[in-house]
Amino acid sequence: MYFGVDYYPEHWVYPYAGTPDAPESRWEDDIQLMLEAGVNVVRMGEFAWGLYEPEEGRLDFDWMRRAMNLFGNAGIKVVLGTPTAAPPIWLAKKHPEILPLDEHGRISHEGTRRAYCMNSGVYWDYSQKIVRALAGALGQHPALIAWQIDNGIGGHSTEVSFNDETRHDWHAWLKAKYETIRRLNDMLGLSFWAQRVTHFEDVPMPKHAPYPHNPALLIDWMRFSSDTLVAYMRMQADLLRELTPGIPVTNNLRALSRRYDHFDLAEVLDFVSLDSNATINTKSAELACEIDMIRSLKKRDVRTPDGDCGFWVIEQKAGAVNWQKVNSLVRPGVVRLFTHQLVSRGACGVLYFLWRQPRIGPEKFYGGVLGHDGSPNTRAYQEIKQIGHELRSLGPVLKGTCVAADVCILFSHENAWSLRYTNQPNDAFRYRDHIQLFYTALHDRNIPVDFARPCEDLSKYKIVFAPSLSLLAAGEADLLKIYVQNGGTLVSTFNTGLVDEHHMAPDTGYPHNLTDVFGLEVREFDPLPEGEENHLSFRAGFPATHLHPGRLWCDIIEPKGCQIIATYSKDFYAGKPAMTMNHFGDGHAVYIGTMSTQPFYNDLITWLRNLCNLHPLLKVPDTIEVSMREKDGHKIYFLLNHLNSPVRLHFYKPMHDFLSGNTFTGAYDLPPHGVLVLDEQHEQSHAPVLNESAATKIRTAARAA
Numbered sequence: 001m002y003f004g005v006d007y008y009p010e011h012w013v014y015p016y017a018g019t020p021d022a023p024e025s026r027w028e029d030d031i032q033l034m035l036e037a038g039v040n041v042v043r044m045g046e047f048a049w050g051l052y053e054p055e056e057g058r059l060d061f062d063w064m065r066r067a068m069n070l071f072g073n074a075g076i077k078v079v080l081g082t083p084t085a086a087p088p089i090w091l092a093k094k095h096p097e098i099l100p101l102d103e104h105g106r107i108s109h110e111g112t113r114r115a116y117c118m119n120s121g122v123y124w125d126y127s128q129k130i131v132r133a134l135a136g137a138l139g140q141h142p143a144l145i146a147w148q149i150d151n152g153i154g155g156h157s158t159e160v161s162f163n164d165e166t167r168h169d170w171h172a173w174l175k176a177k178y179e180t181i182r183r184l185n186d187m188l189g190l191s192f193w194a195q196r197v198t199h200f201e202d203v204p205m206p207k208h209a210p211y212p213h214n215p216a217l218l219i220d221w222m223r224f225s226s227d228t229l230v231a232y233m234r235m236q237a238d239l240l241r242e243l244t245p246g247i248p249v250t251n252n253l254r255a256l257s258r259r260y261d262h263f264d265l266a267e268v269l270d271f272v273s274l275d276s277n278a279t280i281n282t283k284s285a286e287l288a289c290e291i292d293m294i295r296s297l298k299k300r301d302v303r304t305p306d307g308d309c310g311f312w313v314i315e316q317k318a319g320a321v322n323w324q325k326v327n328s329l330v331r332p333g334v335v336r337l338f339t340h341q342l343v344s345r346g347a348c349g350v351l352y353f354l355w356r357q358p359r360i361g362p363e364k365f366y367g368g369v370l371g372h373d374g375s376p377n378t379r380a381y382q383e384i385k386q387i388g389h390e391l392r393s394l395g396p397v398l399k400g401t402c403v404a405a406d407v408c409i410l411f412s413h414e415n416a417w418s419l420r421y422t423n424q425p426n427d428a429f430r431y432r433d434h435i436q437l438f439y440t441a442l443h444d445r446n447i448p449v450d451f452a453r454p455c456e457d458l459s460k461y462k463i464v465f466a467p468s469l470s471l472l473a474a475g476e477a478d479l480l481k482i483y484v485q486n487g488g489t490l491v492s493t494f495n496t497g498l499v500d501e502h503h504m505a506p507d508t509g510y511p512h513n514l515t516d517v518f519g520l521e522v523r524e525f526d527p528l529p530e531g532e533e534n535h536l537s538f539r540a541g542f543p544a545t546h547l548h549p550g551r552l553w554c555d556i557i558e559p560k561g562c563q564i565i566a567t568y569s570k571d572f573y574a575g576k577p578a579m580t581m582n583h584f585g586d587g588h589a590v591y592i593g594t595m596s597t598q599p600f601y602n603d604l605i606t607w608l609r610n611l612c613n614l615h616p617l618l619k620v621p622d623t624i625e626v627s628m629r630e631k632d633g634h635k636i637y638f639l640l641n642h643l644n645s646p647v648r649l650h651f652y653k654p655m656h657d658f659l660s661g662n663t664f665t666g667a668y669d670l671p672p673h674g675v676l677v678l679d680e681q682h683e684q685s686h687a688p689v690l691n692e693s694a695a696t697k698i699r700t701a702a703r704a705a
């Protein structure tokens with residue numbers, strides 16, 4: 001298993017480290033400390049353009065080659081970033097047209113990073129040149145095992161720009177999509193406010209305006225901007241595959257939160273990587289949700305450096321960040337716990353951001369493995385050393401194992417854009433929160449979950465949850481129909497099928513194209529202000545443990561053959577259905593017409609578990625997170641205690657723990673933030689994953705390497 005850190009050799013040369021006579025001497029000390037911590041990979045170079053090319057055409061990759069040589073000789077592999085996330089100052093000075101314009105026409109200036117417009121032909125040319133030069137200079141280096149393209153693409157509103165070249169590309173994109181101006185006018189609904197155009201060149205970019213832009217145009221703009229970003233990344237990926245065909249490419253993503261289609265980007269990459277928020281947000285179900293989102297982006301054709309099927313975490317926080325209002329210290333054991341959470345959900349490479357707190361620049365108070373003084377006497381270093389040794393030993397056990405799920409939650413970026421950027425019936429509604437309610441209920445019952453786009457093949461899933469797919473393409477609705485017809489269980493909610501892919505509302509009832517599947521029609525909906533509630537009355541069969549509220553939104557449902565599971569208890573629609581189930585083909589379609597609170601979703605999962613014959617991975621107390629990785633029927637369970645206090649577990653059959661070498665039967669108190677990595681005890685005895693002598697052997701071998 002790959003385990004490592006994000007390293008910036010340029011931060012650790014004279015005058016920041018080393019001496020005038022041996023300016024790079026600190027690199028060797030760092031490598032020694034990394035080896036002792038079990039590090040076998042580093043990521044470097046993603047912001048180094050201005051050092052590789054201090055003046056146009058004057059290229060110097062020697063310093064990075066020297067660093068790579070040292071790492072390679074120590075047996076540590078290298079992931080190299082292409083440096084396009086930070087264009088050099090000279091480039092912006094020579095070609096100010098690469099600087100992005102925002103919706104007000106204001107320039108985002110040079111001097112930090114990401115100040116480039118992805119439609120700029122000039123920037124594409126310079127990007128190609130530096131990537132080509134980098135691959136030519138370092139692409140054959142024996143230590144190189146992967147490329148990271150750019151860095152954490154997107155964020156800080158850099159996914160969109162409003163430059164002249166952007167306008168030009170926008171019009172070309174629209175021409176390719178609509179072909180005729182009449183079709184464009186009709187499909188974008190430009191008769192509204194009489195905004196029809198006579199030439200493609202007249203279609204506006206949605207710049208700042210007195211009133212919101214046409215939603216259909218806005219969604220197209222987001223599609224176009226996402227396609228632009230993906231095309232820019234594809235350009236680099238294709239170039240690297242041509243120049244260094246054996247080296248896979250990745251990018252460090254954030255879980256579905258940036259303004260582009262993450263599934264589309266994943267198609268361009270050989271494997272997906274995550275920038276993890278663990279240690280800032282310590283809500284286990286929210287972090288687990290992000291991890292599962294990332295794992296789900298690429299379900300096939302994964303090509304990782306060691307051939308494993310999972311994803312990498314290229315930036316796992318080693319400590320506090322530097323951009324919150326209060327950047328609290330991370331408590332002991334937390335980094336280890338969340339690293340095991342990442343691995344338990346499919347990570348096959350974990351690197352910490354960052355090796356050492358930089359003495360220079362805006363990120364100098366970002367928690368590193370080492371502090372400013374470079375001493376290994378830090379809590380973080382000791383903890384990471386422990387994790388390093390644990391993962392090094394777990395590597396062979398986990399080799400080739402994958403995470404499998406019977407349940408999936410649908411997510412659509414186009415829908416997310418529609419909910420976020422166009423006027424909505426209830427501004428307080430948050431798509432991500434709605435998804436999290438379902439996810440947390442599944443997570444807390446230890447039921448593994450995948451995420452998928454509505455257009456994917458869903459046939460392998462026993463249950464598909466489709467929360468609030470307000471924008472649902474006609475073809476996507478057809479696929480959901482086929483899924484239920486063939487025996488699947490679909491759980492949908494209010495705010496589904498209100499518009500199609502053209503952002504056009506149906507004239508055939510909500511949810512469009514699915515009223516037959518659910519056996520109902522939504523006649524009206526009543527968005528509720530925050531704090532106001534209706535209540536649900538359940539019919540027999542639903543295991544309601546609480547008085548469940550309906551909040552934010554209540555659909556007024558006319559049943560057309562469905563079974564009623566719950567009704568509203570007040571207002572003029574008291575007694576009308578709030579939750580229904582319909583048999584359609586060989587499957588079931590459940591419809592939930594309102595948003596409730598967490599206990600409702602917990603009860604929902606209990607109900608669905610019986611209906612769909614779903615089993616939790618293991619029966620453990622609610623506060624223990626369980627995940628499983630599996631290969632050829634060999635199941636490896638991870639048990640994580642997220643509490644600050646011990647939790648009592650009961651083992652009804654002997655289970656072997658790879659971390660301690662112990663076999664558990666009967667009662668066992670899992671310590672605060674404790675982790676177990678278990679399989680069922682078989683005839684042959686397992687050696688402990690790590691005992692003192694194993695750890696010593698690893699250290700000796702690492703030193704020898």
Ligand code: GLA
Nearest residue numbers: 151152275315321322323363
């Ligand atoms: C992202 C970037 C890093 C660093 C951190 C700071 O993860 O990739 O370079 O700036 O943010 O939070």
